[in-house]
Amino acid sequence: MIELQNPWWFGEPDRDWELFEKLTYRLRPKWLDELSLRPFSLNFVVGPRRVGKTLGIKLLIRELLKKVETPYAVFYFSCDVLEDYRELLDVLNDYLRLKKRKSVKTAFIFLDEVSLVDDWWRALKFLIDRGELKNDVVTVTGSISLAVGRHFETFGGRRGKGKTIEVMPLSFHDYYSLFYDEFFSSKGAEVFENYLETGGYLAYLNGTLKVEELIGFLKADLKALDRSTDLARDVMGAILDKAPSPTSFNAIAKAVGVSPHTARDYVELFEAFHVLLQVLYLGGDGKVYPRKERKLILRDPLIVRGMELWTRRKIDRAVLYEWLVQEHLYRKFREVFYYRNSYEVDAIAGNLKVEVKSGEKRRHYPRNVRVLKGTEVPKFLYSIT
Numbered sequence: 001m002i003e004l005q006n007p008w009w010f011g012e013p014d015r016d017w018e019l020f021e022k023l024t025y026r027l028r029p030k031w032l033d034e035l036s037l038r039p040f041s042l043n044f045v046v047g048p049r050r051v052g053k054t055l056g057i058k059l060l061i062r063e064l065l066k067k068v069e070t071p072y073a074v075f076y077f078s079c080d081v082l083e084d085y086r087e088l089l090d091v092l093n094d095y096l097r098l099k100k101r102k103s104v105k106t107a108f109i110f111l112d113e114v115s116l117v118d119d120w121w122r123a124l125k126f127l128i129d130r131g132e133l134k135n136d137v138v139t140v141t142g143s144i145s146l147a148v149g150r151h152f153e154t155f156g157g158r159r160g161k162g163k164t165i166e167v168m169p170l171s172f173h174d175y176y177s178l179f180y181d182e183f184f185s186s187k188g189a190e191v192f193e194n195y196l197e198t199g200g201y202l203a204y205l206n207g208t209l210k211v212e213e214l215i216g217f218l219k220a221d222l223k224a225l226d227r228s229t230d231l232a233r234d235v236m237g238a239i240l241d242k243a244p245s246p247t248s249f250n251a252i253a254k255a256v257g258v259s260p261h262t263a264r265d266y267v268e269l270f271e272a273f274h275v276l277l278q279v280l281y282l283g284g285d286g287k288v289y290p291r292k293e294r295k296l297i298l299r300d301p302l303i304v305r306g307m308e309l310w311t312r313r314k315i316d317r318a319v320l321y322e323w324l325v326q327e328h329l330y331r332k333f334r335e336v337f338y339y340r341n342s343y344e345v346d347a348i349a350g351n352l353k354v355e356v357k358s359g360e361k362r363r364h365y366p367r368n369v370r371v372l373k374g375t376e377v378p379k380f381l382y383s384i385t
Helices: 015-022 030-034 053-064 085-101 120-129 145-149 172-176 185-198 211-224 229-242 249-256 260-272 301-311 317-333 374-383
Strands: 041-046 074-078 108-112 137-142 164-166 276-282 295-298 337-340 344-349 352-357 370-373
Touching: 015 053, 030 053, 041 053, 053 074, 053 108, 053 137, 074 085, 085 108, 085 120, 120 137, 172 185, 172 374, 185 301, 185 374, 211 229, 211 301, 229 249, 229 260, 229 301, 249 260, 260 276, 276 317, 295 301, 295 317, 301 317, 317 344, 317 352, 317 374, 352 374, 370 374
Parallel strands: 041 137, 041 164, 074 108, 108 137, 276 337, 352 370
Antiparallel strands: 276 295, 337 344, 344 352
16 A cells, blocks of 8 residues: 555656646745754644645655655655554554665655544654654644644654644745746735635645635534534634624624633634634733633635635625734734724734724824735735745
8 A cells, every 4th residue: 555655666756746747836835944854853744735735745755855865765655544543553564664674774754634543643652652763754744733733742752853834825925926026016916816816725726726625624624523514604604703803702602602612612623724813912011811802813815715605704805904914924923913902903923013904094003003004915915924
């Protein structure tokens, strides 16, 4: 079974390499450079489905094959065909025996969508504890980051030089760069209109993904975790109804007719699926107040379209502008907050305070708050790298 997924062992090209060369829009993902490739490393790559994790890994494999002494030093396996950790352990042991026969000193092992395998972490932990992987670099990917994240602590002290990488749809800067090398306001406005339609999903831009599929993936992940898809849809509907205003788990629970605990559970699931981001309140005293109402934002325009279709809601363009600013600042600073008192600041991150106003009406804001008109959003997003 393992030889079918590693055609380079036999001097044959991988199907994904050939498909990549035929794509109209393509690029080498920047996140590949963030992975640790020094043994021992255990890397986690998490992100929504169809965001390009598998293709990125395959491109990295093509690069590694030019550097290793033997192609048997690179092993890839798509775990969606496995049921539990025992089968995963069997697959890994099969490869480790092959590695020994081929006298491979350091192997690059890629386990794709490992979070779909029940108790997957047990197989890896067992081999790591036995020292079977001490000279290797192991990279695992997963769409359900909650399932992966639950076991981060299991690998405490066992990850070596490994990194955790979050892969998301393209930022506006990277999206614009598919079309033009330099930013021009007129072209920026034009490309931004496309971005609002396609989001940062290259697969959608290349015609290999439909928005309905995003809903299907989400429902499949919910079922895998024994959650109700109908209840999840109702919670998402309540979130969209309240956007972009701050809200609480109690308010969502009341709108849906469930307990606050259940509402929080589903919100955190959406966050784990990389669909949603919680933006907490930052007080004027510089403290974060997690008990105050929070803003719940969707993380990509195509995800917004999918959730609109699923819940039969419609999000205003002004809301989408605010969400994009918050998401882009989060990607850069890894945290983003909001403030509301006599005036509101939609996004606070690093040394930036930004309020998004799609209309022309402006009120007085402190000098350190940047107020963006809708027409200024594309250039601002492009500047965040």
